Amino acid sequence: MTDIDDVLDAVGPRLRDLRTRRGRTLADVSEETGISVSTLSRLESGLRRPTLDLLLALAQAYRVPLDDLVGAPASGDPRVHPRPIKRGDRIMIPLTRHSDGVDAFKLILPGRSSAEPLPLKTHAGYEWLYVLAGTLSLALGDTVTTLTAGEAAEFDTRTPHAMSSGDTHPVELLGLFSPQGEQIHLRDE
Template sequence: MPESPSPSSTAAALDQVGPRLRRVREQRGLTLTEVARLTGISKSTLSRLENGQRRPSLELLLPLAQTYRVPLDDLVGAPEIGDPRIRLKPRRVNGRTVLPLTRPGGIQAWKIVIPTSQSEPNPRTHDGFEWLYVLSGQMRLVMGDQDLVLGVGEAAEFDTRVPHWFGSTGEGPAEVLSIFGRPGERAPTHAPHSAPQPAH
């Protein structure tokens, strides 16, 4: 079994994230003000990240990786311990194409491709907590009494004990990143983003 990174090596890796963020931003020719506008992260938070005064988190690094168009690992500088690759084996689940992005156990992540035809809500409940991020197209989210539409770059998080369903708006397919955790494994997802718009 591969050894877990020591606390000192983890701290050293995190210390390198700030300089790496600044270098990538400057290579893209972007100012902090422009990045703040593109990501919804405040300029002061971005500055503290680059100066090492704030610890990087998934909720901050995801929108930055998307804005800079680089893999998340390029920002984190993840060490190569064994073979970190996940063997993507797409499978069909209830008419959707699902690609697992994590190994079994703990918090789970999937990329889900939802066909246009899946636009009829069928809410359900189960234990856990889910985070959704729209990669392409538009996604309809029905949760309790709410009926929402999320566009590219928008995210939602919710307790899955609330009746919920997500699918296509009926106007085209959608690609969604889904992160699911069992009770007590809630993913941190409080990065600012524009509010989803009610479905019509």
């Protein structure tokens, strides 16, 4: 067996570990990547050899460098090269490469033209927010709190919650999400 074979044999367990640590199912990953559940299962079990096109789609879905999927040695460069993720009119910019517990994001929420309340959501996890600029309207159950630049909030996401700009101007904030929080904010809607 060659070094390349050894590297490729280790990809499947890495993929399974990454998916399970993120609390995702094969069906979740299949829906996001367009890769069939059976192909994902064969990749994870080592019954299918990974190809570059499959690895690129999976690296993008898990928001990790391709090097992490194949176990490449660290380059020593600590910088994160974020790619903005646009969800409707919201923008999320990942500030962590990957995490086993908490992911950091910069969020930009658009200004609101109406005071109509946003639908409240719940999910497993915990969130921490810090307002960089603008005014944030944070609904936790029946209570709405307004936060301005320099203020922070933290809450259990099993509490029904929603967040939006508190006025017609965009709001920028930093957020720390558990994997479940990341999943709901990036993939739900």
